[in-house]
Amino acid sequence: MSGADDEPLRVEKLNVYYGQFRAVHDIDLTVAAGEIVSVIGANGAGKTSFLKAIMQQADRAEGSIHAFGLNLRTMSTPQIVAAGVALVPEGRRLFPSLTVAENLRIGWEIGRRGSITLDRIYSWFPVLAERRDQPARRLSGGQQQMVALGRALLANPRLLLCDEISLGLAPVVVGQLYDILPKIRAEGISMIVIEQDVVRSLAVADRFYCFLEGAVSLVGRPQDANRDVIMRHYFGG
Amino acid sequence: MTIDMLNQAIQGALIGGLYALFAVGLSLSLGVIRFINIAHGDLIVLASFLLMSLSGLLGLSPFVVALFMLPLAFAAGYWLQRLLLQRVVGESVLPVILVTFGLSIMIQNGLLQAYGPDTHKLHGGQIEVASVHMFGLFDIGFFPLAVFFTAIVVIAALDILLYRTSIGARIRAVADDPAAADLIGLSSGRMYAIAMGVVGMTVMLAASCMSVWTNFDPAIGPSRLLTAFEAVVLGGLGSLWGTLVGGMVLGIAQNLGAQMDASWQILAQHLIFLLVLVLRPRGLFPKA
Amino acid sequence: MTGRNQFMTGLAITRFALVAIILALAAGPWLFDLNQQTLLTEFFTLLVLALMWNLLAGYADIITVGQHAFVGVGAYAFYGLAVLADVDIFLAIPMAALTTLLVAIPTMAIIFRLRTAYLAVGTWVAAEVMMLIAGKLPGFGGGSGTSLPIPVVKAFGATLSGRVSTFYAMSFALALLAFGTTWIFLRSRVGLGLTAMRDNEEAAGAAGVDLVMTRIVCFLWTAPFLGLAGVLVTLQKLRVAPSASFSITDWTIYIIFIVVIGGIGSLEGPVIGTILFFLLRGYLAAYGTWYLIILGAVSIGVILAEPRGIWGACRRWGIPDLAPASHGPKP
Missing domain, CATH: 1.20.5 (Single alpha-helices involved in coiled-coils or other helix-helix interfaces)
Structure with missing residues (x-):
């Protein structure tokens, strides 16, 4: 079961370990072409470890991970990015001493060529064009998140992995960022959106996976899901 | 201040160019990879011996040989990082210090085995004896001026590489946050290797200037490392232009120390370093 | 069971x-006969140096490349006190240790402005300075050094065999003292903090271990021991000289190889390393430079394969610490 060439992601029996600790247990997860999949779960549910494993940045992982028919387990992170999978890491992780433009350009240089250019990112986030020559560390949290998103998009991914874009940001700013997601989908990019904020996340998703203590506790469509059921699988018990 | 002392100070400042060439590579590896290469001085000496053998074999000036060797020096630095140093890069600096320390001892004794303990000096040709007469007071050698100018060109080139090119931006990105770089698919190991390749080129240039300017033998690597280190710390950690000023301060201190008594030359260099460390722990030109 | x-x-x-x-x-x-006693005297001296370097690099995260500084200071202080100031030799020895401590304090105040990698090279600069100054002190024979006067030597024993035994006894006592007190020190409250630092510096800091104070205590702890080792070195060579008393090869380079190969961050490691060093030296010393090339290569190999050296490998195979410092694996 390696997945078809047009299937953005097929993860089977994934286990991720940090030393003796197993952070992710036997996770199966797929993303269909054009789909936005939301992964929700409490702190420590294994969401970030899951994304790191896809990017081949986990300490130790077992199981199979295929994207667009490619076996990611045999690839390096730069190869994975070049193949069209890009990550917006948790906590933004910009390069603080580099300017906004330099941060963005790094995304362009390490990725694939495609329709998303620096100019388009600036048109989506005009404030970044104004501040392009400032060091990233001087930006507000929301602006930094825009750069992190832009940096990943400039790699022209076919699958975008977003880890907690709303973390620590004001609701207004989060709204601005989420407004971009439909534009991203319109480019034909599939997405995994990881969030602790269930409501925000389910509003944009086609399907969702709920993680609990490293395993999938619930899978479904937002419109079918009952709030109490989700909460039970979110917190356990 | 007598004319003689002024003359000594000017000559010392020019030696600073040579010391800056020792120091820029060390500064780059400290700034980007955040480790100290104990074998840095020994690599300069190793390159000097290579230049000696090759220029003797080919009958060419060591400067010409050094220019042809630059790509090789890049490759040597690149693979040194990839194959050896990258394995010990991490949170703790202890393994890197110990590995480069072992490397330093191996190079020193390998050279001793291959070339013996004698001191050598290479011939740079006419440029060594030519000089200009300035202000009707001092004779300034053409060669020291040329080395000083080389140091300025090398630092300017590194400045452009780091701050005006895309590869430079990637190197600085990895220096900022290597884990973040790896996470988004910018391989920190590869950027480190490229940075060490550039360090290798500065080592080759430093070797060509040093081997013509001063005597060298297999055991002098550590003193070159200490000079490079002091220039880096004096100039302000992470400041490339600072290394030139740091080198000049050391050179002036050496020459003025030697004015008192020849045996004071090196002691004066170290003492001025310790003095600045006490007064300005972050160096003369600390980066923000 | x-x-x-x-x-x-x-x-x-x-x-x-x-x-x-x-x-x-x-x-x-x-x-033992006189040759064996002389060899063991040297062994104990190197063991003391290895224990001290290991305490700094293996526990306190102070990587020094300038350990030979304090060996030399101890040697010169002893000569100055016993020969130039005519102090009774058995009073001169503890006073030499005290002098080393007094020199260590301002040295530390200056070089502790540097951290981690910078500190390592900073200690080296400090050692260079002390060696150069030692060569300028009046009465010590300048750059070529000077021998201990016969009366001072004879004070340790009228006959050669008597002196060899005295030096043997002194070096054995110093090694026991260094091992014993360092062991007790590591099991003290400060030592508990050190072991925490060895394992995880950040966590130790978060748990309230005063990292700066702990480093200062360790650095000053080693100084008198290094100074006493310097006295022993002077007695073995019967002379002081900048290049010999402040020898980077003998008192720092060999020591680093000993601790790295034996096992950094344990008390057993320096002992194993010193034994191995003497065995290797017996076989390989004839090869001169190759000996050092091989030592360099072996130490690089050890760091790549087993960063905690031979004792680290033993621990992984489940051998418990023979001298557990604060928390060895509980059997």
Whole structure:
């Protein structure tokens, strides 16, 4: 079961370990072409470890991970990015001493060529064009998140992995960022959106996976899901 | 201040160019990879011996040989990082210090085995004896001026590489946050290797200037490392232009120390370093 | 549980054997001939240096490449006190240790402005400075050094064999003292913090271990021991000289190889490393430069393969610490 060439992601029996600790247990997860999949779960549910494993940045992982028919387990992170999978890491992780433009350009240089250019990112986030020559560390949290998103998009991914874009940001700013997601989908990019904020996340998703203590506790469509059921699988018990 | 002392100070400042060439590579590896290469001085000496053998074999000036060797020096630095140093890069600096320390001892004794303990000096040709007469007071050698100018060109080139090119931006990105770089698919190991390749080129240039300017033998690597280190710390950690000023301060201190008594030359260099460390722990030109 | 019992018995036997060896060494002057005593004197001296370097690099995260500084200071202080100031030699020895400590304080104040990698090279600069100054002190023979006067030498014994035994006894006592007190020190409150630092500096800081104070205590702790080792070195060579008393090869380079190969961050490692060093030297010293090339290559190999050296590998195979410092694996 390696997945078809047009299937953005097929993860089977994934286990991720940090030393003796197993952070992710036997996770199966797929993303269909054009789909936005939301992964929700409490702190420590294994969401970030899951994304790191896809990017081949986990300490130790077992199981199979295929994207667009490619076996990611045999690839390096730069190869994975070049193949069209890009990550917006948790906590933004910009390069603080580099300017906004330099941060963005790094995304362009390490990725694939495609329709998303620096100019388009600036048109989506005009404030970044104004501040392009400032060091990233001087930006507000929301602006930094825009750069992190832009940096990943400039790699022209076919699958975008977003880890907690709303973390620590004001609701207004989060709204601005989420407004971009439909534009991203319109480019034909599939997405995994990881969030602790269930409501925000389910509003944009086609399907969702709920993680609990490293395993999938619930899978479904937002419109079918009952709030109490989700909460039970979110917190356990 | 007598004319003689002024003359000594000017000559010392020019030696600073040579010391800056020792120091820029060390500064780059400290700034980007955040480790100290104990074998840095020994690599300069190793390159000097290579230049000696090759220029003797080919009958060419060591400067010409050094220019042809630059790509090789890049490759040597690149693979040194990839194959050896990258394995010990991490949170703790202890393994890197110990590995480069072992490397330093191996190079020193390998050279001793291959070339013996004698001191050598290479011939740079006419440029060594030519000089200009300035202000009707001092004779300034053409060669020291040329080395000083080389140091300025090398630092300017590194400045452009780091701050005006895309590869430079990637190197600085990895220096900022290597884990973040790896996470988004910018391989920190590869950027480190490229940075060490550039360090290798500065080592080759430093070797060509040093081997013509001063005597060298297999055991002098550590003193070159200490000079490079002091220039880096004096100039302000992470400041490339600072290394030139740091080198000049050391050179002036050496020459003025030697004015008192020849045996004071090196002691004066170290003492001025310790003095600045006490007064300005972050160096003369600390980066923000 | 028989396997476990056998294991415990094995450990008990090993420890018993170690105690027997130590007792035999204490009777050294009656058991060994003069050559063996001289070799063991050198062994104990290097062991003291290895224990001190390991305490700094393996626990306190102070990587020094300038350990030879304080060996030289101890040597010169002893010469100055015993020969130039005419102090009674058995008073001059502790005073030399005290002098080393007094020199260590301002040295530390300056070089502790540097951290981690910078500190390593900073200690080296400090050592260079002290060696150069030693060569300028009046009365010490300048750059070529000077010999101990006969009366001072004779004060340690009228005959050659008497002196060899005295030096043997002194170096054995110093090694025991260094090992014993360092062990007790590591099991003290400060030592607990050190072991925490060795394992995880950030966590130790978060748990309230005063990292700066702990580093200062460790650095100053080693100084008198290094100074006393310098006195022993002077007695073995019967002279002081900048290049010999402040020898980076003998008192720092060899020591780093010893600790790295034996096992950094344990008390057993320096002992194993020193034994191995003497065995290797016996076989390889004839090869001169190759000896050092091989030592360099071996130490690089050890760091790549097993960063905690031979004792680290032993620990991984489940051998418990013979001298557990604060928290060894509980058997």
